[in-house]
Structures are given as C-alpha cells and as structure tokens.
Amino acid sequence: MNTLSVAVVGAGYWGPNLARNFAGSPDWRLAAICDLDLARAEQLAHRFAGAEAVTDLAAVLADPSIDAVAIATPARTHHAVALAAIAAGKHVVVEKPLADSKQKAREMVAAARTAGVVLMTDHTYCYTPAVLKIRELIEAGELGDILFVDSVRINLGLVQPDVDVFWDLAPHDLSIIDFVLPGGLKPLSAAAHGADPLGAGKACIGYLTLPLPSGAVAHVHVNWLSPTKIRKMIIGGSRRTLVWDDLNPQQRLSVYDRGIDLETQALDGLERRAATVSYRLGDTWAPALSEREALDAMASEFATAIREGRHARTDGEAGLRVLAVLEAASRSLESGGDPSRLEPEKELAGDLA
Numbered sequence: 132m133n134t135l136s137v138a139v140v141g142a143g144y145w146g147p148n149l150a151r152n153f154a155g156s157p158d159w160r161l162a163a164i165c166d167l168d169l170a171r172a173e174q175l176a177h178r179f180a181g182a183e184a185v186t187d188l189a190a191v192l193a194d195p196s197i198d199a200v201a202i203a204t205p206a207r208t209h210h211a212v213a214l215a216a217i218a219a220g221k222h223v224v225v226e227k228p229l230a231d232s233k234q235k236a237r238e239m240v241a242a243a244r245t246a247g248v249v250l251m252t253d254h255t256y257c258y259t260p261a262v263l264k265i266r267e268l269i270e271a272g273e274l275g276d277i278l279f280v281d282s283v284r285i286n287l288g289l290v291q292p293d294v295d296v297f298w299d300l301a302p303h304d305l306s307i308i309d310f311v312l313p314g315g316l317k318p319l320s321a322a323a324h325g326a327d328p329l330g331a332g333k334a335c336i337g338y339l340t341l342p343l344p345s346g347a348v349a350h351v352h353v354n355w356l357s358p359t360k361i362r363k364m365i366i367g368g369s370r371r372t373l374v375w376d377d378l379n380p381q382q383r384l385s386v387y388d389r390g391i392d393l394e395t396q397a398l399d400g401l402e403r404r405a406a407t408v409s410y411r412l413g414d415t416w417a418p419a420l421s422e423r424e425a426l427d428a429m430a431s432e433f434a435t436a437i438r439e440g441r442h443a444r445t446d447g448e449a450g451l452r453v454l455a456v457l458e459a460a461s462r463s464l465e466s467g468g469d470p471s472r473l474e475p476e477k478e479l480a481g482d483l484a
C-alpha cells in the first residue's frame with residue numbers, strides 16, 4: 132500500500148487537528164503546512180518531522196510529490212483554494228462548510244468531476260463511531276423504512292456575528308442526516324421558522340421541517356438560548372427506532388424494538404378499508420461502539436477513496452446538498468416560513484447548467 136502525501140492549508144484553530152491526524156495515519160505522509168502567516172505554519176510544521184512550512188500555495192500545488200490538499204482556511208476562501216488545487220490535479224478534502232454558497236459548491240463539484248480527482252467534504256461528525264454505526268444499522272435494514280428523523284441541538288451558545296442559528300448549528304444535523312439516509316438528504320422542500328426574542332438581529336431559535344420524497348419527514352431544532360444542552364437524534368423506522376444521545380457516553384445509541392404496525396384490509400372488495408393498529412413493545416439494546424477518533428477515520432476514508440478511484444462517503448455532493456438545504460431554509464425564513472422547494476436533480480447534481 133503506497134503512502135499518499137498531503138499538504139494542510141490553514142494552520143489556525145482547526146488545521147492542527149487535521150495535521151495531527153494525517154501525520155499519525157499509516158495512509159498518509161504530512162508533507163507541508165501552508166498558511167499565509169509563516170509563523171503559524173512554522174509553529175505547526177515543527178511538531179511533525181518532515182513537514183515543511185510554506186506560505187505560497189502555488190509552490191505546494193506545483194510539487195508533483197504532493198497527492199492531496201486538506202483545506203482548513205475560512206469558508207469564504209474554500210472555493211478559490213480548492214479550484215486551484217483541483218486545476219493542479221490534486222485530490223482535495225475541504226473543511227465544512229464546503230463553500231459559502233451553493234453556487235460555489237456546484238462549481239467545485241463540477242471541476243473535480245471534470246478533473247477526475249476526489250473532492251471530499253470533512254463532515255467530521257459523520258466519522259464518529261456513533262454515526263458510522265447508525266449508517267451501518269440503516270444500511271443493513273435494521274430500522275426498516277425510515278419514517279421520521281428528529282434532531283435537537285440546543286444549548287447556551289454564542290450569538291455569532293455573521294450567521295444565524297440555522298447556519299451555525301444545523302449544518303451538523305443536516306450532514307449527519309445526509310450521511311445516514313440511503314441516497315442522501317434530498318428533501319422536497321424546506322420550511323424554516325425562526326425567532327429572535329432578544330432582538331439580536333437574527334434567528335437565535337430555529338425549527339426546520341424537511342419533507343422527504345418517501346413520505347417521511349426530517350425535523351431539526353436548533354437553539355442558542357437554551358440553558359440545558361441537548362444533542363439528540365431520533366430516527367424512527369418501520370421495524371425499529373433508534374435514539375442517539377451524544378451527551379450520554381455510557382449509552383450513546385439505543386435501539387428500540389417498539390413501534391406501531393398498521394395493517395389495512397379491504398372490507399368488501401375495493402371500496403371500504405379498515406385499519407388495524409397494533410403496538411410492538413419489544414426489547415431495547417445498546418450497540419457497541421469503537422473508540423476511534425473521527426478525524427482519523429476521515430483521513431483513512433479520504434485515502435481509500437483516492438486509491439479506489441471512488442467518491443468519498445462525504446463527497447463534494449454531500450457538502451452541496453447541505454448548502455442547498457441551508458439556502459432553501461434562508462429563503463423560507465425570509466418569506467415567513469413558507470416551504471421553499473428544492474429540486475434535487477437540478478439543485479444538487481453539481482451540474483452548472
């Protein structure tokens with residue numbers, strides 16, 4: 132198995148976490164740290180033998196020994212840095228959010244497709260043992276058909292200067308829902324209701340409703356003003372229901388063999404139908420989870436996608452779908468909560484047409 136070389140671009144708050152995980156991975160050689168601020172790049176590069184500190188992105192991209200670039204610069208710069216890297220034939224992993232607009236994300240997805248390189252979004256939560264297990268259980272049919280997803284992410288949070296609570300917190304829920312639902316998150320519309328009871332000038336409390344094509348529904352509740360912290364997702368299925376409580380390390384995941392079965396029968400041939408409702412009250416169990424750090428699993432997925440010439444599990448399209456839903460949520464919020472329609476094929480395909 133050949134080792135791949137990566138340069139981390141951006142050595143601020145998050146870049147060091149990427150650098151540490153790439154440096155510790157058997158799949159990767161951390162070749163360079165690039166930051167506009169040389170002192171920052173040097174300070175980080177010194178921690179890893181063989182990593183060079185540079186300020187010039189063009190020099191990194193011109194180096195044929197570097198296979199991939201990991202971008203941890205501010206979101207507004209992702210588009211320019213990623214397009215330059217893709218044009219140089221590098222595989223790219225971009226920190227979330229993939230870009231600061233859906234249009235820019237589409238351009239990035241299209242460019243990577245044309246160049247034949249891997250474009251991955253680091254939706255870090257998706258690589259936590261709990262979320263990987265949820266995806267595995269749904270994929271194996273353990274929950275049956277998905278009927279609803281209810282996600283709550285509330286705490287006493289910092290009111291952000293540049294974004295509302297939807298853009299600050301909901302990307303986590305949306306990227307996770309996108310990751311665990313077979314085929315990804317492709318809602319028919321997004322209806323967002325927000326409240327700003329303190330007069331902060333933006334929504335500090337948000338409710339987002341996403342009807343899914345199957346008739347199921349996903350709902351996300353985000354809030355900066357809650358004195359208690361809740362990080363919970365309930366995924367209801369036709370066979371079982373799963374509850375993920377991220378703040379309960381003893382039992383993050385619980386699977387309930389409980390639910391409602393509805394059988395309809397034709398009473399007299401065609402016209403009249405009767406519904407029989409029965410309740411299942413079975414066992415609850417807690418799946419075992421590994422202890423692996425999410426960014427280590429992310430780095431390994433990036434390497435495997437490159438080696439196998441396939442899309443990463445959180446690919447550019449996943450980043451684009453999250454941005455499309457967030458933009459639809461903002462449109463809905465502006466219109467006072469009217470559902471804003473999403474057209475999956477057109478909006479989410481990454482085509483520029």
Ligand SMILES: NC(=O)c1ccc[n+]([C@@H]2O[C@H](COP(=O)([O-])OP(=O)(O)OC[C@H]3O[C@@H](n4cnc5c(N)ncnc54)[C@H](O)[C@@H]3O)[C@@H](O)[C@H]2O)c1
Pocket residue numbers: 140141142143144145146165166167168171188202203204205206208212226227228253254255
């Ligand atoms: N996955 C996660 O859980 C997670 C957590 C935190 C932040 N992030 C994401 O990581 C990214 C970076 O966030 P941060 O908090 O580390 O930002 P930051 O401001 O702390 O650091 C950004 C760094 O990038 C450098 N930089 C800016 N433009 C550059 C360019 N063109 N070329 C080279 N270097 C450049 C800056 O000098 C700075 O050192 C954001 O997209 C953020 O959303 C992800």
